[in-house]
Amino acid sequence: MDLFDAMYTQRAIRWYEPDPVSDEDIRKILTAAIHAPSGGNRQPWHFLVVRGAELRQKLGELYLGATQNNRTQGGHFETPTYLRSGYDFAQHIGEAPVLIVACIETGTGDPFRRGASIYPAIQNLMLAARGLDLGSCYTGNIFGVPEYDQATRKLLGIPDDVIAAGLIPIGHLGPGEHFGGAMRKPLEEVVSYEQWGQRAG
Amino acid sequence: MDLFDAMYTQRAIRWYEPDPVSDEDIRKILTAAIHAPSGGNRQPWHFLVVRGAELRQKLGELYLGATQNNRTQGGHFETPTYLRSGYDFAQHIGEAPVLIVACIETGTGDPFRRGASIYPAIQNLMLAARGLDLGSCYTGNIFGVPEYDQATRKLLGIPDDVIAAGLIPIGHLGPGEHFGGAMRKPLEEVVSYEQWGQRAG
Numbered sequence: 001m002d003l004f005d006a007m008y009t010q011r012a013i014r015w016y017e018p019d020p021v022s023d024e025d026i027r028k029i030l031t032a033a034i035h036a037p038s039g040g041n042r043q044p045w046h047f048l049v050v051r052g053a054e055l056r057q058k059l060g061e062l063y064l065g066a067t068q069n070n071r072t073q074g075g076h077f078e079t080p081t082y083l084r085s086g087y088d089f090a091q092h093i094g095e096a097p098v099l100i101v102a103c104i105e106t107g108t109g110d111p112f113r114r115g116a117s118i119y120p121a122i123q124n125l126m127l128a129a130r131g132l133d134l135g136s137c138y139t140g141n142i143f144g145v146p147e148y149d150q151a152t153r154k155l156l157g158i159p160d161d162v163i164a165a166g167l168i169p170i171g172h173l174g175p176g177e178h179f180g181g182a183m184r185k186p187l188e189e190v191v192s193y194e195q196w197g198q199r200a201g
Numbered sequence: 202m203d204l205f206d207a208m209y210t211q212r213a214i215r216w217y218e219p220d221p222v223s224d225e226d227i228r229k230i231l232t233a234a235i236h237a238p239s240g241g242n243r244q245p246w247h248f249l250v251v252r253g254a255e256l257r258q259k260l261g262e263l264y265l266g267a268t269q270n271n272r273t274q275g276g277h278f279e280t281p282t283y284l285r286s287g288y289d290f291a292q293h294i295g296e297a298p299v300l301i302v303a304c305i306e307t308g309t310g311d312p313f314r315r316g317a318s319i320y321p322a323i324q325n326l327m328l329a330a331r332g333l334d335l336g337s338c339y340t341g342n343i344f345g346v347p348e349y350d351q352a353t354r355k356l357l358g359i360p361d362d363v364i365a366a367g368l369i370p371i372g373h374l375g376p377g378e379h380f381g382g383a384m385r386k387p388l389e390e391v392v393s394y395e396q397w398g399q400r401a402g
Binding site for chain 2: 001002003004005006007008010011012027028030031032034035036037039041043045046047048049050051052055109110111112113114115116118119120122123124126127128130131138140143144156157158159162163165166182183184185187190191192193194195196197
């Protein structure tokens, strides 16, 4: 698949067929992930691949709990309603045949800048899925609620010095899902030249 | 260019020809960036494209200053010596024909998780450059040193409620530079199945 076609048609897929994803495809997806850059090429990442039905169900329950908690607390819910209902997604996330938990060693320094060593890998991972006609969707909701973050870490045995950066379900596209057509602000609104706010190049 | 070829051969390029990058290529690179996902599709990003020689020189001087400061303070220097000397990179970064400053609105919540709405766009941006046979290299050094971060923001007019996430020089590959061959830990070291530390799938 062409690089630009993959990037331009990537979109969050939130509904998956239960059919398994092949070992070969999972390996390709993970290999793409670890080819991403990281600060000083230190590669402080780790990827947990969850395929067992029981463990996926438990993870799904925790995700739903975190979502409900987030709503109750008036927290921002990250899935926009014009796509697929975030609540539906939360109810069914455990049914995706593969759940990948992308992790990073805590390290030191500015937490925001630490993200430069894991989110590019997650993006590669999702682009690779797109390239294999597999849907994926990044979500960090569950790890933003301490109680659920802790429960998830305990369930998967994630050590204390490791941050769970994201949960990414992967699977073949379910009914009604499609690639492409993601809405974006026009380039002109988000690009300046030479000086902030200067719109012409 | 094939998606997987692009991802597998991306590497940090730190030495550029002074030849300009076409407007069309810059537009393709930025269009790729804004197709990346962001939390709730809110797209809190902004990209500053710097091509003027004087402004690039000033940015380069600030970058060098931040690098020297970082060394003096015993801070970790992000460019590994087995690639190109980070200090050489810092001395010449302003000579790259294009410098892109990737920014994000400060927003609220966990700073680490905020990165999910800008680093995937930076990764798309750099993959697009790779797809166009242009080199790029992410660095956040300059923004990690408050004094230099402030000076850079002032130079470019970046507002207070915006974080400068990264500086990305872009250009045609200089002498001795090449794509591919980036060193990575083997997949087996960074992937677990079902439970942290369980190496077999």
